[in-house]
Amino acid sequence: MEINDAEIALQIQRAKEGKQNAFNFLLNYFWNQVFGFQLKRINNEHDAEDITIETFAKAFDKIDTFDEKYAFGTWLITISKNIHIDKTRKKNASIYAQTTDASEAHVQKIADQSPSQEDLLITEQNLAELLRFIKQLKPHYQEIINLRYFQELSYNEISDQLQEPLSNVKVRLLRAKKLLAEIITENHSH
Numbered sequence: 001m002e003i004n005d006a007e008i009a010l011q012i013q014r015a016k017e018g019k020q021n022a023f024n025f026l027l028n029y030f031w032n033q034v035f036g037f038q039l040k041r042i043n044n045e046h047d048a049e050d051i052t053i054e055t056f057a058k059a060f061d062k063i064d065t066f067d068e069k070y071a072f073g074t075w076l077i078t079i080s081k082n083i084h085i086d087k088t089r090k091k092n093a094s095i096y097a098q099t100t101d102a103s104e105a106h107v108q109k110i111a112d113q114s115p116s117q118e119d120l121l122i123t124e125q126n127l128a129e130l131l132r133f134i135k136q137l138k139p140h141y142q143e144i145i146n147l148r149y150f151q152e153l154s155y156n157e158i159s160d161q162l163q164e165p166l167s168n169v170k171v172r173l174l175r176a177k178k179l180l181a182e183i184i185t186e187n188h189s190h
Helices: 005-016 020-042 045-061 072-089 104-108 117-123 127-134 139-150 155-162 166-188
Strands: none
Touching: 005 020, 020 045, 020 072, 020 166, 045 072, 045 166, 117 166, 127 139, 127 166, 139 155, 139 166, 155 166
């Protein structure tokens, strides 16, 4: 499916209304652009991924402030650039000490009420096969999948355990589910 500006504008509007699948769409569509931008800047995959996750968390927290006169991708890159600048200034601080100033109401917009396509695909796998697929993920994605689905922790409990902002936990989990769903789909197409 060709994705045009009108489709992106529609998904942004739906995200402003708190629709989970719109957040998924925006994360999936713009992930490579933001991650690639950070990877070129800092040349460290793990740090680039952390900053990208924080970028989406902050963008989703502040989605109501997005002005449609600008390109969404450019807005994300600006947020990403500012996060990187902040991190550079606070180089001695732990990467997890960062917190977003999002209100709980904004963070709750990234809800997990209805199962997404990725959730349905993940739950259909038998356990042994699922564990094999999970082991193909990077360790920090394995950890968040484990905490959410096997230890059945709430987002708040995961946030406390990882000492990360709630919004970062939600974005990291969205990304982990997408990557896991891709692995499952790829293995079932063979």
